[in-house]
Amino acid sequence: MSYHGGEFDVIVIGAGHAGVEAGLASARMGANTLMLTLNLDAVAYMPCNPSVGGPAKGIVVREMDALGGEMARNIDKTHIQMRMLNTGKGPAVRALRAQADKFSYQHEMKQTIEETENLLLRQGMVEELMVEDGEIKGVITQTGAEYHAKAVVVTTGTYLRGKVILGDLSYESGPNNMQPSVNLSYNLKDLGFEMVRFKTGTPPRVNGQTIDYTQTEIQPGDDVPRAFSFETTKFITDQLPCWLTYTNGETHDLINNNLSRSPMYSGMIEGTGPRYCPSIEDKVVRFNDKPRHQIFLEPEGRNTKEVYVQGLSTSLPEDVQHNILKTIPGLQNVRMMRPGYAIEYDAIVPTQLWPSLETKKISGLFTAGQINGTSGYEEAAGQGLMAGINAARKVQHAEPMILDRSDAYIGVLIDDLVTKGTNEPYRLLTSRAEYRLLLRHDNADLRLTEKGYDIGLISEERYNRFITKKEEISAEIKRLEKTMIKVTDDAQEVMKQAGAAALKEAYHADVLLKRPELTYADIIKLAPAEKVLDADVAEQVEIQVKYKGYISKQLEQVGKLKKMENKKLPEDLDYMSIKGIAMEARQKLAEVRPLSMAQASRVSGVNPADVSVLHVYMEQGKLQKVGQTEA
Amino acid sequence: MDIDTIAAISTPMGEGAIGIVRVSGKDAIEVADRLYKGKMTLSEVESHTINYGHIIEPSTGEVTEEVMVSVLKEPRTYTKENMVEINCHGGLTSVNRVLQLVLNEGARLAEPGEFTKRAFMNGRIDLSQAEGVMDLIRAKTDRAMNVAMNQVEGKLSKRIQTLRQALLETVAHVEVNIDYPEYDAEEMTLEILQEKGTFVMKEIDRLLQTAQQGKILREGLSTVIIGRPNVGKSSLLNSLVHENKAIVTEIPGTTRDVIEEYVNVRGVPLRLLDTAGIRDTEDIVEKLGVERSRKVIKDAELVLLVLNHNEPLTESDQELFELSDEHDTIIIVNKTDLVDNIDMSKVRNLAGERPVVTTSLLMDEGVDELEEAIRDLFFQGDLETGDMSYVSNSRHIALLNQAKKSVEDALEAVEAGMPVDMVQIDITKGWELLGEVIGDSVHESLIDQLFAQFCLGK
Ligand SMILES: Cc1cc2nc3c(=O)[nH]c(=O)nc-3n(C[C@H](O)[C@H](O)[C@H](O)COP(=O)(O)OP(=O)(O)OC[C@H]3O[C@@H](n4cnc5c(N)ncnc54)[C@H](O)[C@@H]3O)c2cc1C
Numbered sequence A: 001m002s003y004h005g006g007e008f009d010v011i012v013i014g015a016g017h018a019g020v021e022a023g024l025a026s027a028r029m030g031a032n033t034l035m036l037t038l039n040l041d042a043v044a045y046m047p048c049n050p051s052v053g054g055p056a057k058g059i060v061v062r063e064m065d066a067l068g069g070e071m072a073r074n075i076d077k078t079h080i081q082m083r084m085l086n087t088g089k090g091p092a093v094r095a096l097r098a099q100a101d102k103f104s105y106q107h108e109m110k111q112t113i114e115e116t117e118n119l120l121l122r123q124g125m126v127e128e129l130m131v132e133d134g135e136i137k138g139v140i141t142q143t144g145a146e147y148h149a150k151a152v153v154v155t156t157g158t159y160l161r162g163k164v165i166l167g168d169l170s171y172e173s174g175p176n177n178m179q180p181s182v183n184l185s186y187n188l189k190d191l192g193f194e195m196v197r198f199k200t201g202t203p204p205r206v207n208g209q210t211i212d213y214t215q216t217e218i219q220p221g222d223d224v225p226r227a228f229s230f231e232t233t234k235f236i237t238d239q240l241p242c243w244l245t246y247t248n249g250e251t252h253d254l255i256n257n258n259l260s261r262s263p264m265y266s267g268m269i270e271g272t273g274p275r276y277c278p279s280i281e282d283k284v285v286r287f288n289d290k291p292r293h294q295i296f297l298e299p300e301g302r303n304t305k306e307v308y309v310q311g312l313s314t315s316l317p318e319d320v321q322h323n324i325l326k327t328i329p330g331l332q333n334v335r336m337m338r339p340g341y342a343i344e345y346d347a348i349v350p351t352q353l354w355p356s357l358e359t360k361k362i363s364g365l366f367t368a369g370q371i372n373g374t375s376g377y378e379e380a381a382g383q384g385l386m387a388g389i390n391a392a393r394k395v396q397h398a399e400p401m402i403l404d405r406s407d408a409y410i411g412v413l414i415d416d417l418v419t420k421g422t423n424e425p426y427r428l429l430t431s432r433a434e435y436r437l438l439l440r441h442d443n444a445d446l447r448l449t450e451k452g453y454d455i456g457l458i459s460e461e462r463y464n465r466f467i468t469k470k471e472e473i474s475a476e477i478k479r480l481e482k483t484m485i486k487v488t489d490d491a492q493e494v495m496k497q498a499g500a501a502a503l504k505e506a507y508h509a510d511v512l513l514k515r516p517e518l519t520y521a522d523i524i525k526l527a528p529a530e531k532v533l534d535a536d537v538a539e540q541v542e543i544q545v546k547y548k549g550y551i552s553k554q555l556e557q558v559g560k561l562k563k564m565e566n567k568k569l570p571e572d573l574d575y576m577s578i579k580g581i582a583m584e585a586r587q588k589l590a591e592v593r594p595l596s597m598a599q600a601s602r603v604s605g606v607n608p609a610d611v612s613v614l615h616v617y618m619e620q621g622k623l624q625k626v627g628q629t630e631a
Numbered sequence B: 001m002d003i004d005t006i007a008a009i010s011t012p013m014g015e016g017a018i019g020i021v022r023v024s025g026k027d028a029i030e031v032a033d034r035l036y037k038g039k040m041t042l043s044e045v046e047s048h049t050i051n052y053g054h055i056i057e058p059s060t061g062e063v064t065e066e067v068m069v070s071v072l073k074e075p076r077t078y079t080k081e082n083m084v085e086i087n088c089h090g091g092l093t094s095v096n097r098v099l100q101l102v103l104n105e106g107a108r109l110a111e112p113g114e115f116t117k118r119a120f121m122n123g124r125i126d127l128s129q130a131e132g133v134m135d136l137i138r139a140k141t142d143r144a145m146n147v148a149m150n151q152v153e154g155k156l157s158k159r160i161q162t163l164r165q166a167l168l169e170t171v172a173h174v175e176v177n178i179d180y181p182e183y184d185a186e187e188m189t190l191e192i193l194q195e196k197g198t199f200v201m202k203e204i205d206r207l208l209q210t211a212q213q214g215k216i217l218r219e220g221l222s223t224v225i226i227g228r229p230n231v232g233k234s235s236l237l238n239s240l241v242h243e244n245k246a247i248v249t250e251i252p253g254t255t256r257d258v259i260e261e262y263v264n265v266r267g268v269p270l271r272l273l274d275t276a277g278i279r280d281t282e283d284i285v286e287k288l289g290v291e292r293s294r295k296v297i298k299d300a301e302l303v304l305l306v307l308n309h310n311e312p313l314t315e316s317d318q319e320l321f322e323l324s325d326e327h328d329t330i331i332i333v334n335k336t337d338l339v340d341n342i343d344m345s346k347v348r349n350l351a352g353e354r355p356v357v358t359t360s361l362l363m364d365e366g367v368d369e370l371e372e373a374i375r376d377l378f379f380q381g382d383l384e385t386g387d388m389s390y391v392s393n394s395r396h397i398a399l400l401n402q403a404k405k406s407v408e409d410a411l412e413a414v415e416a417g418m419p420v421d422m423v424q425i426d427i428t429k430g431w432e433l434l435g436e437v438i439g440d441s442v443h444e445s446l447i448d449q450l451f452a453q454f455c456l457g458k
């Protein structure tokens, strides 16, 4: 029996990391939003590692914050430890990472959702999408509720036809024995979506009280208080450490002797797993000359003794897992609480999406998160935020917001997905970004706050603070460019202290700051500012001056790219009729249907000559004719 | 209108001695001006004029080429953009040098057919010709690809791939340190980067040297025969050519002007120049000839210095040794059938490391040894004969030069104390440019390398 459940602007299916961002953004932008999820006790649930951030990913978290996302604020309130990574390297690759208290993370997020206007969080399993004439109309749940909406965002993660595999045991299941979502997967197939089967895995969890930490190395958080959000003012000071230990020859022998019982090697697993998180059995087989592998022991929260054994992801049978754990220093007497497992699931081929994350097939239907072939909380959340924003904008008849590769890692992520697709679960890496010097974690607010404000997710008050910060930075850089530092005893003393060569003549302050040994703090000793600048302003001044050469080089490249991005291509261009383009490239272009010349040039199999020909073809104006005959 | 300025060599390879570097774009004239020294700057000269001047290396101010430069201001040009055409006389090497300087100044290497494409985009070619333009781009690209394929088969391609792999592993190593800071991989230090960068730079240089050899294969190694009058220079030319091309008489000073002949000696093509004998003389005509020989030697890539076995060494002989000091030289002591009047130990002394061959051209003796000496000198034991590949496509040379420059930039950044992840930007660029030479620049391979090289996971 079905019944009418209600009318909404936007429905979000799923309340994982993608879903919560989508729902919050949509509701905050004023769209009446319904968020449906399988289990209300698992909102923003972390099925794998208890951590947020890290290289590239941590930058995404900050980008979301500048755009009005929730992840940064939520982790700032609920972490047990935070660290800045890559401090010994350049500013472009520095990144924050937090160890999360998984449970508080969920509770905090759920409460934020509950308190948000225009947002209804409800338990329910969607089994079918309502579609008429290629347009989304709503969803139908297992209990027969028909909810109507103008836009729907699907963020079902690893649940679609989920299958857990553990040794020779396998059963239909979502992560951590949650219900799988089967009918929705078939429904998507029926609607004509091309799906792929991916796989991922997780390590066992153990009781921390049975670990002998004296045999491990401590990994504390940073002493300096840190935060992801540019809004956070209250910092958590009592932190919990993580611990490091290693596998050894005994571990590896045990694994080798039990390989025949591994579903990976017995052929039971058909899904494609990501290369960047291989199971321990994969690692032992592929890198058999490595004498040991790192194992990080990470607490899952403050109010639990459960510890996540990072580095030991596995789908070996449960009895083998017990034994493997016992070979590791510190874990000889450990009690396993949950076994590791692998999970297979359906994902949709992401080249079926526009860069707005709307599906090409069904107008008003968006997908985000692991369903799009990615992996990782941050990757999911970033897409969720964009899909939520664009769903709300669709309903409000506004143009979608699309981030370029030079705007944000989120732009890189989505462009990679919709332009190139992926043949394994996709993880963000800093090397995927060609302008990573511009996409730094420290300047995420400078890059994106304006955009967040324009779409209505950033408050007036925060926007004003941002404008002030921007002005202070450029004023200070101008001041340094004009200030001469003369050869004085004081100056030579500062040089000496910093280990820099003595001054031979007077220099402009900005030129001196470029010396690798000198910092902004050194410079203002000799060229004091009128008022002491905030640390984050000072940091920007230092970075922008020090790396000016590289930064302007990249900005120049970006200028060229933007020109190509602005050369728009019509959605319905008939690529197959453009003879000058190589056949393979024509097919690829017809599949991806890029929206700009720049995107076209990134489609795999399309070479510069094809782009040139496309350019000429566009100019020729044949296009209009094609458009007319098809209309 | 496209914002960037493009450049390419517009004479087909190996045809004729004059090569043209064509530059088009908003900044074409400015770019060329930074390299040009003439009566006026190029922005000052009138449009559609040809100007005599020199190309200088802007960092040092050193003159590198003598050129004629056409300045064509928009819109009355082929591309409807500002255009500059730099005519160089020095053959392949010099055109490439000029192209490289132009690229260093901010122009970008043009894609195949790009000048025509611009002509079209800027309305120079009318709409009805669009099909033709597209065909042309296609055809030029296919041809470029074919050339590329032929060129990079065999050894050359392997060498480039080895080099790329070295760079890729380095980059992957930097990346793993960045993306997995806690992973127990050794930290990639500036020292290691410097070492790798220096290695790669040297290797690219070697590749560029094969360009030199490739050029020789097409144009011939310019080889000059020098010696006092009557020592047997013309006889030597005739015996290498296996024909009586030069007049041989017993009268000293028979050859008055330079004689040029092409011959292939054991796989080494030579452009042989027979010259007038050099001696101190009062004869005006002869004096001119001597001067000419001196000039010819200056541009020579190989010098064959002939001495007379039958006569003691003279001052002129000594002078000839000095004259050829800077060049690859083979010393030929001719007329061994006649009485031994020369001091051979002194000859060897003066020769130093340069090979000495004895011949009797009259009796046809020693010619085999001479030919072998020529071959050995050219191949330097470095490349084997037979399966040889040379970089000879001007596009490839330009790309190699660019790649070298990127690696140089990286090394400079190391010097300046830049962090590893910034140094790596230029290394990656070098890797990409090398990829363009062999037609492979897929970014994804970095990520493949990352996961193949390191055992990452959770
Ligand atoms: C075993 C395992 C190991 C992992 N390992 C890693 C790792 O090592 N590194 C890493 O970065 N990432 C890992 N991940 C992935 C990470 O958990 C996900 O990328 C991230 O949680 C995806 O977020 P999401 O919002 O797309 O989906 P999820 O967080 O999975 O959320 C999906 C949501 O959709 C809801 N839902 C599903 N079907 C329906 C339906 N029909 N109706 C209503 N609601 C529905 C669910 O209740 C849930 O709330 C792992 C995941 C699992 C399960």
Ligand SMILES: Nc1nc2c(ncn2[C@@H]2O[C@H](COP(=O)(O)OP(=O)(O)OP(=O)(O)O)[C@@H](O)[C@H]2O)c(=O)[nH]1
Pocket (backbone or CB within 6 Å): B227, B228, B229, B230, B231, B232, B233, B234, B235, B236, B247, B248, B249, B250, B251, B252, B253, B254, B255, B256, B275, B276, B277, B334, B335, B336, B337, B338, B359, B360, B361, B362, B363
């Ligand atoms: N005996 C002997 N005579 C030789 C030999 N080689 C050349 N001659 C003779 O030496 C004379 C000069 O030879 P050329 O080849 O004309 O000498 P060249 O160096 O070209 O002389 P100019 O052009 O006059 O400077 C000729 O009569 C040759 O026949 C040799 O090996 N042995």
Ligand SMILES: [Mg+2]
Pocket (backbone or CB within 6 Å): B233, B234, B235, B246, B247, B248, B254, B255, B275
């Ligand atoms: Mg002669």
